[in-house]
Amino acid sequence: AQKITQTQPGMFVQEKEAVTLDCTYDTSDPSYGLFWYKQPSSGEMIFLIYQGSYDQQNATEGRYSLNFQKARKSANLVISASQLGDSAMYFCAMREGLIQGAQKLVFGQGTRLTINP
Amino acid sequence: DGGITQSPKYLFRKEGQNVTLSCEQNLNHDAMYWYRQDPGQGLRLIYYSQIVNDFQKGDIAEGYSVSREKKESFPLTVTSAQKNPTAFYLCASRTTGGIGNTIYFGEGSWLTVV
Numbered sequence: 001a002q003k004i005t006q007t008q009p010g011m012f013v014q015e016k017e018a019v020t021l022d023c024t025y026d027t028s029d030p031s032y033g034l035f036w037y038k039q040p041s042s043g044e045m046i047f048l049i050y051q052g053s054y055d056q057q058n059a060t061e062g063r064y065s066l067n068f069q070k071a072r073k074s075a076n077l078v079i080s081a082s083q084l085g086d087s088a089m090y091f092c093a094m095r096e097g098l099i100q101g102a103q104k105l106v107f108g109q110g111t112r113l114t115i116n117p
Numbered sequence: 118d119g120g121i122t123q124s125p126k127y128l129f130r131k132e133g134q135n136v137t138l139s140c141e142q143n144l145n146h147d148a149m150y151w152y153r154q155d156p157g158q159g160l161r162l163i164y165y166s167q168i169v170n171d172f173q174k175g176d177i178a179e180g181y182s183v184s185r186e187k188k189e190s191f192p193l194t195v196t197s198a199q200k201n202p203t204a205f206y207l208c209a210s211r212t213t214g215g216i217g218n219t220i221y222f223g224e225g226s227w228l229t230v231v
Binding site: 107 | 165
């Protein structure tokens with residue numbers, strides 16, 4: 001079964017607009033972490049933001065925020081005031097078993113975001 | 118600067134040859150990982166290691182081998198048994214202490230079979 005689902009293969013947004021990238025996940029482990037990474041055309045994976053399953057508040061990092069809805073198993077990334085440099089692939093990922101276990105990171109298929117001037 | 122260094126950045130391999138991709142980190146991280154990425158796809162886990170001299174298979178380990186003789190190094194060998202090795206390979210690492218520790222990635226290695 002797909003553990004991480006990103007339903008938007010591609011998105012086009014005007015510069016300076018806010019954008020929401022969707023991510024839903026599936027796990028029965030009460031302890032897990034959710035990550036968002038940005039992958040520009042160069043290929044490197046850039047860490048953006050992290051949300052723990054026990055965190056009471058939504059994570060924020062500069063222009064990035066994570067809209068965490070635990071009951072819906074949703075962890076959408078919100079980018080405020082988009083910039084041309086935000087054009088890239090974005091991956092949602094989950095790590096299960098934060099206390100014990102292998103703590104492997106499982107990735108979604110990604111969303112290609114294009115910011116138009 | 119601290120970080121994860123992968124080499125080579127680009128590698129061409131003839132069919133039937135083994136090749137080894139290097140991954141070195143100076144972050145003092147305990148756990149290290151190898152992922153494979155095919156064009157337009159997400160990342161899939163090949164192997165991972167949580168401590169020196171120990172490693173486990175990921176989801177697509179067939180045709181690959183690893184070693185973890187030093188904490189800083191986690192080389193990946195793509196063997197001739199891997200039928201479709203052309204892909205982008207990413208090495209990653211993280212500390213094992215704490216809950217919310219982040220996984221950091223190297224810049225990746227492009228492998229092409231010619």
